[in-house]
Amino acid sequence: MRKSLTSAERLKSKADFALVFNNAGVKSACRGAKLVARKNSFEINRFAVTLVRKFGNAVQRNYARRVLKEIYRNTKQDLPTGYDIIVVLYSGDYNYHEREQQFTKLIRRAGIAKTDS
RNA sequence: AAGACGGGCCGGGUUGCCGCUGGUUUAAACCAGAGGAAAGUCCGGGCUCCGCAGGGGAUGAUGCCGGGUAACUCCCGGGCGCUAUUUCGGUUUGUACCGAGACAGUGACAGCCAGUGCCGCAGAAAAUAUACCGCCAUUUAAAUAUGGUAAGGGUGAAAUGGUGAGGUAAGAGCUCACCGGGCCGACCGGUAACGGCGGUUGCAAGGUAAACCUCAUCAGGAGCAAGGUUAAGCAGCGGAUAGGUUCCCCGCCUGUUAUCCGCGGGUAAAUCGCUGAUGAUUUUUCCGGUAACGGGAAAACCAGAUAGAUGGUAACCGUAAACAGAACUCGGCUUACAGGCCCGUCUUUUUU
RNA sequence: GGCGCCGUACCCAAGCGGUUAAGGGAGUGGAUUGCAAAUCCAUGAUUCAGCGGUUCGAGUCCGCUCGGCGCCU
Numbered sequence: 035m036r037k038s039l040t041s042a043e044r045l046k047s048k049a050d051f052a053l054v055f056n057n058a059g060v061k062s063a064c065r066g067a068k069l070v071a072r073k074n075s076f077e078i079n080r081f082a083v084t085l086v087r088k089f090g091n092a093v094q095r096n097y098a099r100r101v102l103k104e105i106y107r108n109t110k111q112d113l114p115t116g117y118d119i120i121v122v123l124y125s126g127d128y129n130y131h132e133r134e135q136q137f138t139k140l141i142r143r144a145g146i147a148k149t150d151s
Numbered sequence: 152a153a154g155a156c157g158g159g160c161c162g163g164g165u166u167g168c169c170g171c172u173g174g175u176u177u178a179a180a181c182c183a184g185a186g187g188a189a190a191g192u193c194c195g196g197g198c199u200c201c202g203c204a205g206g207g208g209a210u211g212a213u214g215c216c217g218g219g220u221a222a223c224u225c226c227c228g229g230g231c232g233c234u235a236u237u238u239c240g241g242u243u244u245g246u247a248c249c250g251a252g253a254c255a256g257u258g259a260c261a262g263c264c265a266g267u268g269c270c271g272c273a274g275a276a277a278a279u280a281u282a283c284c285g286c287c288a289u290u291u292a293a294a295u296a297u298g299g300u301a302a303g304g305g306u307g308a309a310a311u312g313g314u315g316a317g318g319u320a321a322g323a324g325c326u327c328a329c330c331g332g333g334c335c336g337a338c339c340g341g342u343a344a345c346g347g348c349g350g351u352u353g354c355a356a357g358g359u360a361a362a363c364c365u366c367a368u369c370a371g372g373a374g375c376a377a378g379g380u381u382a383a384g385c386a387g388c389g390g391a392u393a394g395g396u397u398c399c400c401c402g403c404c405u406g407u408u409a410u411c412c413g414c415g416g417g418u419a420a421a422u423c424g425c426u427g428a429u430g431a432u433u434u435u436u437c438c439g440g441u442a443a444c445g446g447g448a449a450a451a452c453c454a455g456a457u458a459g460a461u462g463g464u465a466a467c468c469g470u471a472a473a474c475a476g477a478a479c480u481c482g483g484c485u486u487a488c489a490g491g492c493c494c495g496u497c498u499u500u501u502u503u
Numbered sequence: 504g505g506c507g508c509c510g511u512a513c514c515c516a517a518g519c520g521g522u523u524a525a526g527g528g529a530g531u532g533g534a535u536u537g538c539a540a541a542u543c544c545a546u547g548a549u550u551c552a553g554c555g556g557u558u559c560g561a562g563u564c565c566g567c568u569c570g571g572c573g574c575c576u
Contacts (some may be wrong), residue, residue: 091475103171135471
């Protein structure tokens with residue numbers, strides 16, 4: 035599986051976001067981040083990152099978004115397919131490795147990790 | 152060499168792997184991919200629309216002079232004022248004061264001789280004229296009273312030019328010398344602001360226009376979520392005769408199969424604008440100009456996203472990098488900024 | 504991205520450039536009560552969001568910065 039993140043694998047419209055937030059089947063949270071997901075009707079996962087309103091300036095927001103997209107790209111082969119996943123990030127100074135620990139914790143608590151791995 | 156101040160520039164680099172956006176394109180592959188402030192949105196343009204932009208008013212902005220520019224509250228050059236430092240000259244016993252010059256910084260720098268308003272407290276008196284203490288004269292034994300007086304004290308941010316001499320009962324530009332003002336000049340220099348020179352005037356009147364205001368100049372309004380096209384979807388009802396030019400009036404334009412207003416209903420998607428390009432563009436260079444800048448030549452085309460593209464990781468250098476992310480676009484201003492480089496001025500130390 | 508509004512004590516707020524910045528609620532202390540409530544009395548701005556400027560003097564006028572809020576399709 036390629037470690038890509040094409041535009042078909044991303045949530046885009048405002049309607050998609052509203053659907054996930056209003057019909058969230060899976061939720062989990064930890065310090066600094068929160069995960070919301072629901073089953074979709076496709077063969078693939080779709081992913082998006084969003085940030086709370088008071089998250090720093092534009093550079094900090096873009097950096098946090100990139101880091102989460104990178105983590106998802108590197109770990110998505112370990113996830114089962116058929117989910118729309120949104121990660122909400124809260125304000126805080128976290129580097130790549132800390133964000134990676136947060137993401138694996140969220141996936142484990144949400145119960146959508148593959149059981150064999 | 153170090154430090155301080157001022158000005159200008161740079162703003163991590165190279166390689167591999169995994170990824171993102173755009174272009175060429177069958178695909179693969181290749182190429183390109185955030186800033187000096189992209190920021191604040193404080194000014195000024197381009198561009199688009201408003202059934203046209205005409206006039207007057209209101210409102211707002213600007214405000215020494217000349218130039219630059221598409222334009223500007225910007226930039227360049229000059230003038231004047233103020234402040235600090237310093238030099239020279241004068242006065243004085245003297246800390247000091249006055250005048251002239253140099254260099255640096257700085258100034259929302261038109262007009263309170265059009266009119267109006269305001270100047271609390273303190274002070275006798277605050278813009279109108281005026282005597283609290285004091286001084287002098289007359290009166291009285293004295294107290295006191297009347298008059299003269301702005302030199303001294305005191306108040307204040309500000310008190311009717313300053314210093315010295317004469318003068319006087321005591322005083323006062325009352326008179327004189329020097330300095331500082333005001334006014335005039337058909338004079339000289341300068342495009343001008345202004346400066347110089349000469350004459351004249353004893354100098355009856357302060358500050359505030361980032362107070363109203365006056366004068367001059369400039370502004371139609373809204374903003375790419377402007378605006379155009381396509382697709383999907385829905386349900387009409389009530390009211391007005393006028394509506395439009397986005398503050399008002401005139402003028403102008405449109406109109407009764409019309410237009411507008413209010414309530415209600417529907418959509419929340421794509422595409423153009425949008426950047427692959429001919430531009431106030433970028434780089435190099437020549438010429439003119441004190442400079443801002445203008446003119447020419449050659450080469451180049453250099454982000455274009457829409458949940459919103461530059462990251463992660465490994466290695467090396469390293470302070471294992473500050474402030475910080477384009478959203479139609481350009482010129483400025485302002486604010487933030489680790490570290491490094493260059494130039495100029497001043498100070499200190501060392502060497503010759 | 505663009506356009507606009509606001510900031511005065513813990514909260515709501517008034518404030519013509521001029522003492523020591525109104526008022527209400529809450530709080531605190533006291534009085535009252537057997538104890539409370541209610542009532543009465545007293546009480547607080549070291550810097551009017553911050554910095555700079557104009558002025559003799561700024562909460563007020565002007566500029567910049569910070570923070571908060573609203574609108575657009």
